[in-house]
Amino acid sequence: MPTISERRERERAHRHQLIITAARELAEAEGWEAVTTRRLAERVEYSQPVLYSHFNGKDAIVSAVALDGFSQLAAHLSHARQAATEPGQAALRAVSHAYLAFATERPALYQAMFILPTDLKFASTETPAPLRASFDEFVNCFHPDNERRELFAEVIWSALHGIAVLSGSGRIPPDGQEERVDLIIAQIAGTRQDRQRHKRGSRSRT
């Protein structure tokens, strides 16, 4: 067993993660426009080319940060959902608030996940697990018998994302978030959803 190259591989993996966290921290401290390959290299105390031995380019680094972010988001949402006193609407409310809290408290990370161009594959067979896990937190707020729970999850997610990004960029007033979320949940996950159950087949989502 080549224990010697194992150590190298370990060090390499460690440095890989170091780059990712350095990029995230730099972005969270000064914004993504401040994350240049030079400054990032300086921060990890290596020269620029080592970045390219780990990632295909800057976009790949952003993608790695985003993927990390999805893991954190999935954990965050999962925690909120399981902390809810009861499933159903209460869980959905908890997850939704957790989602918006994540978006507002970590804007740079959220930006990497949803706004900056990344290489991540969404909604396909090669979708990374953390992405799917985050999405499933919404899906699992609905009853398994609900054939349209994925559709509901998509819509909820979209609405929350819209609220997050529009208020984050000042397109809608930043205050009153609470009110909007409450309205969405009341309308989407209110009693109506029970009536939907007997209708319509589901769409396919990979």
Add this chain to the structure above:
Amino acid sequence: MPTISERRERERAHRHQLIITAARELAEAEGWEAVTTRRLAERVEYSQPVLYSHFNGKDAIVSAVALDGFSQLAAHLSHARQAATEPGQAALRAVSHAYLAFATERPALYQAMFILPTDLKFASTETPAPLRASFDEFVNCFHPDNERRELFAEVIWSALHGIAVLSGSGRIPPDGQEERVDLIIAQIAGTRQDRQRHKRGSRSRT
């Protein structure tokens, strides 16, 4: 009467608009990453510095394109709303579909309006008229007596924006848009609003 400098001012205004449309056309043809100051200057057949005599920088050019876009969007939505056979939910449905159609058919323009960094002031006293006009198209789908019509409009807009941007970037499957919009409208503007009536003393139909 300084007819001589008037002509200059006219020519200058004409060139101003020329730059804006050239930027938009270039973005729509090859994407915003292809819109560089050099290529744009070449396209309007002037040198780079003239761009800076019209705009403070590239962001200002993008902002001007975005502002133009909001005028088009407002007209587009207004047309759809007034073409609706009846006000209320039908109008909201028409406006929503028109909004998503605009977003998908003119992705580059939509990107300038909502994703790229711009200097535009939203949701403030100095909000440009076209922005407010676009927003009001949603507001006007609800009955004036509805005290929460602005809130409803914000939520509808947010949800639509979320759908547009998430599917546009492949975060959710691009097909099934129709279904999502239908769901949102049904849930937001559907029968549930009747329940709001006895709760808040208002009704949302136009």
Add this chain to the structure above:
DNA sequence: GACTACATCCTAGCAACGCTAGACATCCTG
């Protein structure tokens, strides 16, 4: 009509960007 004053526009260049080739150093292997 010549001269000054001014506005307009372009050539040339700066610093910073993402990215890469090739030289240099380091380490394991035989």
Add this chain to the structure above:
DNA sequence: CAGGATGTCTAGCGTTGCTAGGATGTAGTC
């Protein structure tokens, strides 16, 4: 201890947004 592979850095390429300073042409005055 040599040889080769591996890893890292220096240096530089092409492009970006943006700007200084000179050239060119126009307008106004004697």
